[in-house]
Amino acid sequence: MIYWMSRDQRVRDNWALLYAQHMAVRQGAPLAVIFCLVPDFLGASIRQYGFMLKGLRQVEKALQANNIPFYLLVGSPPNEIVRFINKFRISSVVTDFDPLRVKTLWKHEVLEKIDIPLFEVDAHNIVPCWVASSKQEYGAYTLRPKIKKLLPFYLDEFPKLKSHPVDWRGPATKISWDRLASSLLIDTSVPEITWLEPGEQAARQLLARFVAGGLKHYVNDRNDPTLSGQSNLSPYLHFGQLSAQRAALAIAGASVPAAIKDAMLEELIVRRELADNFCHYNPSYDTFDAFPDWAKKTLNAHRRDRREFIYSRDVLEQGETHDPLWNAAQHEMVRRGKMHGYLRMYWGKKLLEWTRSPEEALQFALYLNDRYELDGRDPNGYAGIAWSIGGVHDRAWSERPIFGKIRYMSYNGCRSKFNVDKYVADTMNL
DNA sequence: ATCGGCTCGCGCAA
């Protein structure tokens, strides 16, 4: 029995791993965990690889302590996984669910080449994506009641991983982590970040600190980029170093007013599951085609509108527009690998305003997001960008140039909500 | 400081 680990890179609170062990124990079979590194994964840089590899190092250790070997393969996942299955005469495979096209493709390629069962476990969401809804949802308001109904059943405590009772028969593995990082063909021009400690242990510590401290200010502070009101858990959630279910359990059990819990759980559960729902049921999630009809129509009607500012990708990447707030948000992302959640919306809206077409806006947004954000290439990012530029999960608003009926956001609006000058000054000092 | 209108379509009640 193997667990092909991919999206959920942790040992604790991992339903895919727990399920694999459960079945292995029932069959009296040994268990191993396999991770396949792709040398050039969708333009990921050392910033993302570094964070991930440090987390995987801890995965290896924690698995060893449970008598489960960890294999790190390098190459094309379908080829490597199939080769491993044949070499070790594996009887069945468990893998974690990921709605992105590339993972779906790998999964199907593996399925074509093996004649053993492959089980897919949604270890990322609390209510499994395909259980929560069987179609693309129109907005949070259509998904929310479905999730709420199922939550009492799914939001429960995890069993503990056992020390695996059956020894693995293969040769002992020795991963040379230090050599590995330098052998990959990774873009090193985007440096690693140092303000956040990678790995599931650090993730759980941050969660505990947040629940004991920042959570009570969350509702008031989260939309003010000059305050540290956000949880900063998203990089851990993205790499699966933290289970959303673990975070939800911690928040549900916190001693703060119900309104605060609800707001945080809304973010952690409904919006994350909505993003997975979007990517899972709409494979065009990163294109104009994924926008709702009313949005396509209105954006098409405004294609020829005069644009006062048009910036090249390079000028945007350097953060050299006329708008100090936008430049600061871009700078924050480049330096820290994480842009404040509220500003991600403003940042995306302005890309629509300052580029030649919605397609170009989308292309620039995805390029910059995936290059600099620690949590790039995540359904949350795709859904967020589609919301900003294409009205996904949103509704129509007053028609105006370029945007048509897509919701607009303005510099003055930000000024009325938070201290823009302070944010710009603080951020440019990073 | 606060309020209403803007504007689309889903899902449910009837």
Added chain:
DNA sequence: TGCGCGAAGCCGAT
């Protein structure tokens, strides 16, 4: 068929 209301707003009137 009608109606309420929604992922974070904007703008102008009061």
